[in-house]
Amino acid sequence: MMDQSTSTLTMLPTQASTIAPGYDLLFWVITYMCVFFFVLIIGAGTYFVFKYRYRGGEHRVDTNHTHNTTLEIAWSVVPLFLCIGLFAWGFKLYLDFAIPPKDAIEIRVTGQKWAWNFEYDNGAASAKEFAVPLNKPVKLIMTSRDVLHSFFVPSFRTKMDVVPGRYTTMWFQATQVGPQQVFCTEYCGTSHSDMLAKVLVLPEKEYEDWLEKHRDDPNATPADKGKKIFNGKGGCNACHAVAADQAIPVIGPKLWQLFGRAEKMADGAQLTVDENYIRESIEYPNKQTVAGFAAGAMPTFKGVLSDKEISDLIAYLKTLK
Numbered sequence: 156m157m158d159q160s161t162s163t164l165t166m167l168p169t170q171a172s173t174i175a176p177g178y179d180l181l182f183w184v185i186t187y188m189c190v191f192f193f194v195l196i197i198g199a200g201t202y203f204v205f206k207y208r209y210r211g212g213e214h215r216v217d218t219n220h221t222h223n224t225t226l227e228i229a230w231s232v233v234p235l236f237l238c239i240g241l242f243a244w245g246f247k248l249y250l251d252f253a254i255p256p257k258d259a260i261e262i263r264v265t266g267q268k269w270a271w272n273f274e275y276d277n278g279a280a281s282a283k284e285f286a287v288p289l290n291k292p293v294k295l296i297m298t299s300r301d302v303l304h305s306f307f308v309p310s311f312r313t314k315m316d317v318v319p320g321r322y323t324t325m326w327f328q329a330t331q332v333g334p335q336q337v338f339c340t341e342y343c344g345t346s347h348s349d350m351l352a353k354v355l356v357l358p359e360k361e362y363e364d365w366l367e368k369h370r371d372d373p374n375a376t377p378a379d380k381g382k383k384i385f386n387g388k389g390g391c392n393a394c395h396a397v398a399a400d401q402a403i404p405v406i407g408p409k410l411w412q413l414f415g416r417a418e419k420m421a422d423g424a425q426l427t428v429d430e431n432y433i434r435e436s437i438e439y440p441n442k443q444t445v446a447g448f449a450a451g452a453m454p455t456f457k458g459v460l461s462d463k464e465i466s467d468l469i470a471y472l473k474t475l476k
């Protein structure tokens with residue numbers, strides 16, 4: 156059922172992303188290092204048990220020879236440096252995994268009991284399977300509708316928790332055309348083991364075709380829907396300006412060039428605007444107040460706008476340059 160190819164030699168899944176070979180190399184270095192020291196220590200122990208076995212007669216204790224300083228320093232310092240080396244190597248790989256390239260394609264992923272949904276910037280949407288282009292960095296911006304989930308693509312060697320009420324991100328660059336298996340790896344209830352999806356890695360042209368095929372309304376991107384909510388259902392335009400040349404009463408902060416800006420709060424804290432910041436501003440506007448603005452002036456939209464609508468608003472706010 157699962158077309159997850161596995162190398163028979165290593166018993167690991169196929170290496171289908173740019174970071175996979177580096178991860179596996181470190182894995183094998185640690186494994187063989189453990190094998191080496193296991194054989195060395197158990198071998199030496201066995202040898203000494205045999206060599207210094209009791210052969211009858213009186214026990215002799217050599218009181219002049221209590222220890223060997225050189226040996227003891229060596230077996231402390233050598234492992235110390237090995238551990239430091241492994242840490243530095245692992246940390247470098249972690250940074251490669253944690254920091255997505257700036258030009259990565261963004262795909263929004265929503266987990267819910269028990270399915271994955273995918274949304275693209277051009278309005279394309281899908282469930283159960285989603286396409287990514289070959290040899291291009293892809294960033295997933297993930298959230299959950301209900302409980303904790305976790306998004307795992309073994310052949311990419313990437314895994315990240317998917318948490319209700321916040322966004323987590325994960326990136327990868329696929330190096331092999333073909334479908335790869337996605338698992339949920341956070342136990343999330345009865346059908347947890349059915350919470351599967353496929354990543355379809357496609358050559359650029361086929362990827363574009365797939366995107367075209369999966370947008371139901373070619374004119375309504377998440378940003379388009381967000382703009383409608385902003386000026387309609389949300390009524391955000393009553394208090395917020397979205398362009399420098401707009402002549403409306405400025406009750407709330409200007410919302411253009413919002414993303415990534417460092418915002419000062421009334422309590423002196425400095426926050427960088429990202430997805431979580433905006434979501435919090437919309438759902439819990441009283442938790443933090445932007446310096447220079449009235450506390451409590453903005454009503455909460457929690458329970459008024461759905462998670463999906465808030466995500467659309469965020470997509471829209473992102474486009475305000």
Ligand SMILES: [Cu+2]
Pocket residue numbers: 266269303304305339340341342343347350
């Ligand atoms: Cu799950």
